[in-house]
Amino acid sequence: MNDAVTLHDRESALASDTKLELKVWLRLLTCTTLIEREVRQSLRERFDTTIARFDLLSQLDRAPKGLTMGELSSRLMVTNGNVTGLTDALVREGLVSRAPEPDDRRSLRIRLTSTGKQFFDAMTPVHERWIDRLMAGLTRAEMAHLLELLGRLKQSLAAAGAQK
Amino acid sequence: MNDAVTLHDRESALASDTKLELKVWLRLLTCTTLIEREVRQSLRERFDTTIARFDLLSQLDRAPKGLTMGELSSRLMVTNGNVTGLTDALVREGLVSRAPEPDDRRSLRIRLTSTGKQFFDAMTPVHERWIDRLMAGLTRAEMAHLLELLGRLKQSLAAAGAQK
């Protein structure tokens, strides 16, 4: 038993002369997928919730005054329609409230309920430990460097996206 | 016009004392989401197809002898059921073929059809240029370093996932 595990992912069978750009993209996607897979499974098993719901709660937790649907949508980087659905579910579950904005009747202000806050506070430290464990193989210096290079990539993506 | 664009994403309003691990994860996710958004839109506009279909074709393109459903599933890092649905669609579109495996009657071998190969060959160079453009803000050295650090992260993720 304990065979050498042959890992298969998007990089498998990649031609050795593949462009650096494409290799970076595929590896980035692999890392994201692996982390999401772990976090999804853990959130489901231990808190019976999903990444999307957790992320939405986490944005609200950082915004004491709440956020509008549009602010949520841009921070979560998903469409308005998606936020509508997620919010519907969280309101049903009693974790967030959706109140009309007095100044602008088109707007809605979403806030954590106290139940929602409690639930999120219970998840946060556990979630943090999962992430720590996943990255335990990197030194602080490597993480800092990775963060910086991802920052450069993010800048590049913003620039490429912006110029048309 | 041309206001300073205030970028909003998952990192917005993050407490400054947030753990390095979490920052890395959120930034990684932001970068992946931004790239996927661009590629999704481009694939739809110019080739009327999706990332999932493109990725499946791309795995087949690297496997001259075709792949079984299970091999596709592990390389794409998605569930078997997902591959069943994607393959159904691509077979319908005439881009791939699904033939029974003589040696093992449980298995199916999926291959690019010549139409599929042609279609993929038409997309590849264009797709590559999109990725190049998105990463144009990084030097070769930065990309190489990023690739290496992502490799370290991938190792860490595999290690954390393996020791259950």
Next chain:
DNA sequence: CTAAATTAGTTTAGAACTAAACTATCTCGG
């Protein structure tokens, strides 16, 4: 040789997400 366990793939129900069309409200130029 055969029953049990494993493996390959499909099906089902449902969450997450998009794009586009839509409603309602607000803003602004004339």
Next chain:
DNA sequence: CCGAGATAGTTTAGTTCTAAACTAATTTAG
């Protein structure tokens, strides 16, 4: 003040994806 356009959010139709239950074929242990 009013109509055109912009903005906030919802709805709809459809794709992607998961998890779990399922079918069928293969392997393995006794």
